Amino acid sequence: MNSSIIRTSTTPPPPPQCSISSSSRPWIKGPTSISGRRTLSFRRENERKSLRSSDSGSNFSSRLNARNPSLVEIGTPSPAVGTAVADRLHRLVLEFKSLEEPMDRVKRLLHYASRLPPYDESGRVAENRVVGCATQVWVEAEMEEGGRMRFRADSDSEISKGFCSCLIWVLDGGEAEEVLGLKTEDFEYVNVGLHGRGHSRVNTWHNVLITMQKKTRALLEEKNEKPSLEPSLSSIMVSPGYEISAQNHGGLAQTHASHYLLSLSVTLPL
């Protein structure tokens, strides 16, 4: 299922992000948990220190820190050759596969959630809502002049925000075709609390990915339909105007958005 990812990968996986010892992670089950001796207390400061110390060596975190996916900063460095969407996905999957304890995944997601840039309150509108999620998720997509996709996202759930952060790290700056080439199954190992492929109504990243792909497809079609505008097209913002059912190759595809209102920002030569 992930064979395509493995084939395209030439980059070794990043090291695990958090080098927190199990003794400083009381909420992570150790061998004692089954016998019932697990403590419910916390060592908040230790955890924070550990997270902070792990940040410095984090390839993934560094990228999240360095890159601001804000739409107004489209000119910031785009992913370089060799860090294409499939490659980043591969590294993300490897990172999460290395986290054997489910709670480690939760913690990692919360960490990445904290790295998601603040979302403009004006973006929290119905048109940007990802339908089908148990939490509220907002996604915006934009296509750069050169055809690369830029995404912004937010959620009222920290775990969902973590998923969004990961998805944006993988997809942001990718070519439209790369974004559309991903399968929801590719993110199976990023799941938390959903076993297998997690075709569930509460599978946030699944619904967010499909939404990102739908918006990408709509922007791509719009671009292809209006070639005359392309040279002066600075950006196309897309948001679903109303919702009808649409089958998606990704499987569940219960998110609906096949009609789009397009607001074009066109620079006309004087």
Next chain:
Amino acid sequence: MAMVMEGVAMAAVATRFPSFRIIHRRRPSSSTSPTSRTLRSFSASASALREGDPPAPLSVSLGHVIRPDFPILHQEVNGSRLVYLDNAATSQKPTAVMRAIQTYYEAYNSNVHRGIHFLSAKATEEFELARKKIASFINASDSSEIVFTRNATEAINLVAYSWGLQNLKPEDEIVLTVAEHHSAIVPWQLVAQKTGAVLKFVGLNQDEVPDINMLKETLSTKTKLVVVHHVSNVLASVLPVEDIVLWAHEIGAKVLVDACQSVPHMVVDVQNLDADFLVASSHKMCGPTGIGFLYGKSYLLSAMPPFLGGGEMISDVFLDHSTYAEPPSRFEAGTPAIGEAIGLGAAIDYLSAISMQKIHDYEASPIFLIAYLSVELSEYLYESLRSVPSVRIYGPVPTRNVRRAALCSFNVENIHPTDIATFLDQQHGVAIRSGHHCAQPLHRYLGISASARVSLHFYNTKEDVDYVVQALNDTVNFFNSFK
């Protein structure tokens, strides 16, 4: 997710809760029915205690006694003992129900009603016996008033598309509350679009329960139907259905009661309620999924056109028209869910053997009414949850006069309920629900988009409540540590 030996599970429980004892009972022999064993155990425990005795030890509570009948509860999830507190979504199934379904498929699987042979006759007998059990369980006057459906949602749709399309016209009003489940709202929106009828919604009062005074004032000669829940799946409030029916009937309106959250937990008597329609779902009352039922008064069902066309619901079929069977067959097109109906019958046998009054007393009756039980789960849950920092529990505050069902929907400040549910599952093996619980209008009314919900059934115990509250405090600490 592997099942563990019961003894192992019990050992883990005892370690986590050293302050209480679990009576470890051997599995019954094959000749002993789970229900009869459960009853003997419970009766023996209860009879040993007389009124005025000190509170009974927790080990003899109904929840403790019947837990062995539910094998699914004795397993570990994510490294912790499973604590299942999502019963408002679906209930677990006792061994007796699973055996009934297995016996059907092993011994007499066959299609019902038209077969001449032995297996078909046996299947038909058991299928129709299940209908009689339901009728008796809710005190319907005749089993022909019970229509098998896939679930409660289909039962409501049946009434909407059959009775609604036939009887509603433009400007007619359907009165509902904002606390209805989506399945009790959407079918009527669809029918209203087709007929021109109008939906009128009643809000909540200051106690955060549906305002029945407003409901009474909303009723008029335009009102043709009142659609109300019996017990709210979010607020835990109980509506005075008898009064609502009385008011509705005075102005000639019919009443449909969504009893999904009441039938599994208390005595429901359709003749006492005088409801015109009542729906419930098997899977919430220890029965299988894929089966539910509609109760409808005979004279109403007899006047209603078919909902779906097909086999079984016809009397005679000609090329250009058909004549239809009498209720309930008229509304049961195609091969029904035979095994599931028989399983539901077994669930009703199981619940009846315990007694719905005992189940209700254990879950929701005030302590002073039940001398032989030391816990009242509903109030204990509410009071325990209130100890969690920054928690907001929705619905009425329990008092001697205001009773809550054994569930609590809540939010903890600045932590999304889905994050709470995820942590409780992953870290503590606790199953709760998060989201809008198919009650978005109610959540919108409350000014929230989602809530977490803990919902109990009679196999839950006070220790389950203690554990979830302890785990919830842990959860709050965890997320606050990231802020």
